[in-house]
Structure formats: C-alpha cells, structure tokens
Amino acid sequence: MALNARDEVFDQATIDNRAASVGHLFRDRVAKTPTAEAFRYPVGESWESLTWSEAAVRANAIAAGLVDLGVQLEDRVALAAATRLEWVLVDLAVMSAGAATTTIYPTTLASDVAYIVSDSGSKVVIAEDATQVEKLRSHRHDLGDLAHIVVIDGEGDGDWVITLSELEERGQARLEAEPELVNERIDQLTPEHLATVIYTSGTTGRPKGVRLPHSAWTYEAAAVDSIGILDGSDLQYLWLPLSHVFGKVLLVLPLQIGFPTAVDGRVDKIVENVAVVQPTFMGAAPRIFEKAYGRITMMMADEGGVKEKLFHWATGVGRKVSELRQEGTEPSGVLALQHSLADKLVLKKVQARFGGRVRFFISGSAALNRDVAEWFDAVGLRIIEGYGLTESSAASFVNRPHTGGYKFGSVGWALPGTEVKIAEDGEILLRGPGVTAGYHQNEEATSEALDSESWLHTGDIGELDDRGFLSITDRKKDLFKTSVGKYVAPSVIESMFKGICPYASQLVIEGDGRKFVSAIVTLDPEAIEGWAAQNGMAGKEYAEIVSSPACREMVEGYIDELNSQLNRWEQVKQFVILDHDLTVEEGDLTPSMKLKRRVVTKKYAEELDALYTD
Structure with missing residues (x-):
C-alpha cells in the first residue's frame, strides 16, 4: 500500500504491475473469471448476457477476421456506430489483433467521416448500418487507404462491403487453421503500441486525432482499481457514446476489475433501463442529472399539499446529513432518527427510480451544477464529479465516494500517478502515464499542447486547495x-x-x-x-x-x-x-x-x- 500527500491509501502494486496492453488485460480477465457475466445487452424487451469466455470467443473471431483482411500491428480500424454490444466486441477485437481503434460518432457528417478515415489512415471501417456505409460511398475517392467496410446491421455487396457475421466466419475459419493466431498478436503488443485514435470534436477547423497507446488505458484501469472505489460485485450501466473518451475509459475498467456492464446507448431508454438493470454505478454527462433533477422537483411541485411538504422536509433532512458527511462525520441523535424516517417515506422512492442499488454516479465531460449535485446527495444518490481530457485518457481527477473523499464544486483528487500544477495564468497542467504523446500527423498541434517537460496544457483554468481538490473555473478560451x-x-x-x-x-x-x-x-x-x-x-x-x-x-x-x-x-x-x-x-x-x-x-x-x- 502507498500513501498520497493527502493521506489517501492506494495500492501502488496494482499500478506497477499493470498489464502490458489492453489485449493482455482482456485475455487475463477471461482467464480469471471465464464464467462470470461480462456484458448485458438488450434483445427486444428483455436483456441477455455474455460471460467473459463467450465475449472472448466472439472478439477473437472478429480479431482473426481482421487479420485475415490484412490488418497489421498498429493499423487503424475505424468504428462508426452507436453504443451497443457489437461496439464493445469490435473494439476488443481490434486491440487484440494489435491494431488501433479510430472512433467515429454515428452523428458525424459524411465529409468529416471521410476526413477522419483518411487522416487516420484507417484500413477498415466497421459501420453500424446502411446510413454509415452511404457516408463512405459518397466520399469513396477521399478515403485514403481504406480497403474494406464491415457492416454490423445490413447486407454486404460481395466486394467492398462485408457483414460482421461474415467477418466472424472468416475469423473462425482462420482460427481453426491457426488456433494461436490472436494470442500471437497479443504477445507482440507492448505498452507503447498505439491502441486508439480519438478525434476531438473541435468547434473550429478540422478535428485533431489524439493518439493513445495501450499504456494509457492500462494505467487508467489500474489507477482506478488502486483506489478501491469499485470491485467485482459492482454492475455498470453504460450508455455514453463509446466514441468519446469518457465512455471509452468506462469500457476498460471492467477488464481490470471484473464487474459486468449493461450496454445500451439509447438515451431515451436510460430511466427505464436503470430501473430494470439496477446498476450500482453509472457515468453520465451533467445534462442527464439536470433533467432528472428538474423532472422530479417539478413532479413534487405538481403534487402540492402534504406530499410536496413531506418531500421538502425529507430532502431538507438529507441536506443536513450530506453536509455532515462532507465534513467527515455521520448523523447521530435526533437527526439520525429523522433521516431514517425520511429515507423510508421519501428518499428510498427517489432512489428506486434509478434501480435502488446505485452507490454513486460519475459525472464528467462538462461542469456539474453544485446545487444539483448536493440535491442528489441529499436524496442518497451521490454524484462524484471527475475531470480529464481526451488527451489525458479521460480520468485525471475524480472525487472519491467515501466520506471525506469528495468536495462538491470540485473534480476531486488526482489519480495516483498523475501530476498536476497550476501555471501562472491559472491554466491546469497535467503529466502522467495517461497523457497522450501527441496528435496524429500534427506536430504543430502537439507542440502547442505538450511542452518540453511533457506537461499537457489543458486550456482549463482551475485552483487546487490545500487538500488537493481541484476546482475548474472555466475554459481559458471561453473567458x-x-x-x-x-x-x-x-x-x-x-x-x-x-x-x-x-x-x-x-x-x-x-x-x-x-x-x-x-x-x-x-x-x-x-x-x-x-x-x-x-x-x-x-x-x-x-x-x-x-x-x-x-x-x-x-x-x-x-x-x-x-x-x-x-x-x-x-x-x-x-x-x-x-x-x-x-x-x-x-x-x-x-x-x-x-x-x-x-x-x-x-x-x-x-x-x-x-x-x-x-
């Protein structure tokens, strides 16, 4: 065990002994818990599951299929799809084949898709459906090295486009002839090999491709594991776009820690699904929490009378308890009795809307309103806010869910192994294993973002308090x-x-x-x-x-x-x-x-x- 300057105990050995690559991490997880549930996914109105060994069978077949298409180490394979089981399996397959996933949002305009595919040098694109395939067809002469399209939902054309099931069949046939094909690819991987290229959705000009090696993802997973906020008994609900770094980092954590993940990217199904899935944690953008807060408070206002008064009394008691816990203490005496009653009459009913088992939510990608965070905490649903960039593999700072480990209005403490300093003009600078080595084919942008001492200039303005909590003031360019x-x-x-x-x-x-x-x-x-x-x-x-x-x-x-x-x-x-x-x-x-x-x-x-x- 190790100790941070802020007296947080964490497991340094977990970070020091992390896997060599995401491919190794996935293979190790399958070996450790082959029959445990890995992924849960919707089929019609019900949910079905894959164990880790079942997930490996499919991912390895896809990986072998990619090898059969000629994909080599560090070749880019673009993935243009919404959050769904196939996204997860393809991403694992790409990295197990030694290639690197180039992420593309399904909402990306055709011209930008063509730019990303060409700029990244992607050899294969895995496209969700005919809509995504058509974007590529409409810019066929602008796609650089693209040789193949694999469509998840739809038909192949016998030439340029094949189906995902056909790719899996090719992979299975290849594995029958060469059973160790995927293992041999994984064995060749080192921490420095490229794993992912994520293009930032810039507001001006062309997006920039952030290059993230395997070491960035294995560090993120090991660092979160080392602080002990999650374990194998957890259940994640994952709806975030996996083309975004926040969703992507939440996909690597179960490989390290071993908990199952329910995957469904339909935003309109979140409330309905969490009540059924009953997750213990979920990541989300602030807008999801703001909408839920607004809807529940308005429902109570519509009720009026005794119900509204009881609701306000209960949340008022919850706020007092929350304030005590922020100071590191628990309620006692009359307040403890009041809280027990408020919990039984009101707060448990609010918690039940989110499945009744949530230990905490994780908020990221934008600033979360402090009043909203405190209201959720008052009703027994803690939101721990975190901070990071695509260039830092998402998680650089995060509040801890335990008493004394969080501070509302802040993004928490740095993950073990991540360094931070505040520049003279207030800009936040980051350095550590999760930080990118640079942008794809863009030395000018790389030199602007990373200085000679490998500090990442985030463009965010912030402050560190004496306990190590970081607060974000604003984007430097937005002031x-x-x-x-x-x-x-x-x-x-x-x-x-x-x-x-x-x-x-x-x-x-x-x-x-x-x-x-x-x-x-x-x-x-x-x-x-x-x-x-x-x-x-x-x-x-x-x-x-x-x-x-x-x-x-x-x-x-x-x-x-x-x-x-x-x-x-x-x-x-x-x-x-x-x-x-x-x-x-x-x-x-x-x-x-x-x-x-x-x-x-x-x-x-x-x-x-x-x-x-x-």
Whole structure:
C-alpha cells in the first residue's frame, strides 16, 4: 500500500504491475473469471448476457477476421456506430489483433467521416448500418487507404462491403487453421503500441486525432482499481457514446476489475433501463442529472399539499446529513432518527427510480451544477464529479465516494500517478502515464499542447486547495472581458442557471467586448410541457409556448434569481429565448452533450446583436 500527500491509501502494486496492453488485460480477465457475466445487452424487451469466455470467443473471431483482411500491428480500424454490444466486441477485437481503434460518432457528417478515415489512415471501417456505409460511398475517392467496410446491421455487396457475421466466419475459419493466431498478436503488443485514435470534436477547423497507446488505458484501469472505489460485485450501466473518451475509459475498467456492464446507448431508454438493470454505478454527462433533477422537483411541485411538504422536509433532512458527511462525520441523535424516517417515506422512492442499488454516479465531460449535485446527495444518490481530457485518457481527477473523499464544486483528487500544477495564468497542467504523446500527423498541434517537460496544457483554468481538490473555473478560451474591463467566466454562470431553473435546457452567456452580459436561453421540451399545462397552454406547439409573454416572465424570474448571486458586471441584462432547443444533430452540442459555444454564438449572432441595439 502507498500513501498520497493527502493521506489517501492506494495500492501502488496494482499500478506497477499493470498489464502490458489492453489485449493482455482482456485475455487475463477471461482467464480469471471465464464464467462470470461480462456484458448485458438488450434483445427486444428483455436483456441477455455474455460471460467473459463467450465475449472472448466472439472478439477473437472478429480479431482473426481482421487479420485475415490484412490488418497489421498498429493499423487503424475505424468504428462508426452507436453504443451497443457489437461496439464493445469490435473494439476488443481490434486491440487484440494489435491494431488501433479510430472512433467515429454515428452523428458525424459524411465529409468529416471521410476526413477522419483518411487522416487516420484507417484500413477498415466497421459501420453500424446502411446510413454509415452511404457516408463512405459518397466520399469513396477521399478515403485514403481504406480497403474494406464491415457492416454490423445490413447486407454486404460481395466486394467492398462485408457483414460482421461474415467477418466472424472468416475469423473462425482462420482460427481453426491457426488456433494461436490472436494470442500471437497479443504477445507482440507492448505498452507503447498505439491502441486508439480519438478525434476531438473541435468547434473550429478540422478535428485533431489524439493518439493513445495501450499504456494509457492500462494505467487508467489500474489507477482506478488502486483506489478501491469499485470491485467485482459492482454492475455498470453504460450508455455514453463509446466514441468519446469518457465512455471509452468506462469500457476498460471492467477488464481490470471484473464487474459486468449493461450496454445500451439509447438515451431515451436510460430511466427505464436503470430501473430494470439496477446498476450500482453509472457515468453520465451533467445534462442527464439536470433533467432528472428538474423532472422530479417539478413532479413534487405538481403534487402540492402534504406530499410536496413531506418531500421538502425529507430532502431538507438529507441536506443536513450530506453536509455532515462532507465534513467527515455521520448523523447521530435526533437527526439520525429523522433521516431514517425520511429515507423510508421519501428518499428510498427517489432512489428506486434509478434501480435502488446505485452507490454513486460519475459525472464528467462538462461542469456539474453544485446545487444539483448536493440535491442528489441529499436524496442518497451521490454524484462524484471527475475531470480529464481526451488527451489525458479521460480520468485525471475524480472525487472519491467515501466520506471525506469528495468536495462538491470540485473534480476531486488526482489519480495516483498523475501530476498536476497550476501555471501562472491559472491554466491546469497535467503529466502522467495517461497523457497522450501527441496528435496524429500534427506536430504543430502537439507542440502547442505538450511542452518540453511533457506537461499537457489543458486550456482549463482551475485552483487546487490545500487538500488537493481541484476546482475548474472555466475554459481559458471561453473567458471574456466586457468593454468595461471585467472578466466573466461563462460556464460557471451557465451551470448555476441550470440548478436554479428546472425548465432550462441551455443558457449561453455572451458579452465579449460588449457593455453588458447577455444570454441565449433554450427550454427543455419535456419540462416545458408540464409548465404549459399549468398555464393554460396545454397541447400548444413548443415554439408558441416559449415565445409567450407568460413564459418570458417565468424565465425572467429565474434570471433575476441568478443575477442575485452574481457580481454586477456578470449579471445577465438581456436575453433571448430560442423557439427550439440546441441539439447534437444541429451541431450545437458535441455528442457528449457539451456546448459548442463558438458555433452557437456565431449561429445566433443576429439575435445576440439585437440585444445591444439600444
């Protein structure tokens, strides 16, 4: 055992003795627990499972099939699909074959797909369906070294496109002739071999391919394992896009630790599925928690009367208990009795909505509103916020779920083995085994991000407290100065608003070089339906509801509440409510639901400019 400066005990041997590659890690897991459940996946209205040995049979067949297609060590294989079992199996197969997965979101435009396939030098693309295949066909002459397409759902063409089942059949035939084929490929892998190329969804210009070796993923898995927050008895619910680094790191943890994972990328099924699957933990973007918070609090407000009063009493008791636990102590006496009663009457019912077994959620990819986090903790559903970048293999910092190991408003402590320092201008710098060696075929971007001492310049502004907790202030590039010379951190304000207004979907703060701060507001389509029904607009179209004087008055009340918590120069003086929400499909948000600020402010420049005409 080892000890961090903050007195956290962790297992250094786990990190020191980590596997040589993800292929080794997968093979070791299959050998350790061959009959244990590995993955659970939906089939119609029910769920089916694969054991680790069953998963290995399929993954090895796919790996051998890729070898049969001519895939060599470190060749890139692109994967364009939503989160599903086949994504998992293909990714494991690619790395077991010694190749590297190039991740592509299924929502990516055809021109960008062509750029990523060409820039990465991908030899094979695994495409989810005919829609993804057509993107490739439409840019067939722009795909560089691409030799084969493998389609998961759909038909082959007998030439360029084959099906995943056909690939598996080829692999099985190859393994019958050469049983040790995949093992031999795994044995050739070293920690330095390339495992993954993830293209960052930049707001301007072409995306950059972040090169992550096997050592980055095995370090992440071992470092999380070393702090003991998860074990083999856990059950993960995984819906996040696996093309994103947050989802990808959650896919490598079960290989190290051995817990099963339920996989289903359908966002509209999350609430329904967690009640059935009953996971012990789940990763999510803040928007998921904000929506759940808004929906539950509005339901209670609609109930009114005794039920609403009981709900507020119970969550009030929960908050007192949460405050004690943040200080490292447990409730006693009258408060302990009250909490037991509140738990029985109210809090357990809220927990049951999420399956009733959740030990903690993990929030990442964007800032989580502190009020939302504290409310969840009050009802017995702890959210531990973490921090990292694609360039740091996702997890660099994370709060610990145990008493005394977390601090709301922070992203927690560094993982063992990760170094951090704050530059003179407040920028967070990271160094460690999880940090990329650079961008694919982009030395200029690499030299901008990594200095001569291997420190990654994150572009985020933050502060470290005396206990080692890191707090993120904002993106360096998002900070702006008003015309009166005052700096404003927009994401902090935007996060605050989502904790105040239960109907909010997005708030986009603007004011760079302007005389005051303004905002674009969008409202959650589901939440606003309930408000409309209570305000004489039941059944009306979304655009009509949000453009009504009553709706503007409602939003203005929440803006006033927000302004009461801000410095004068940060306060929102004018705002516009859009007649539609911001979406991933329209390019306003990244697939991980992060706001593309520059895209949105440019897109709605005319509406923003109109707020400054007086």
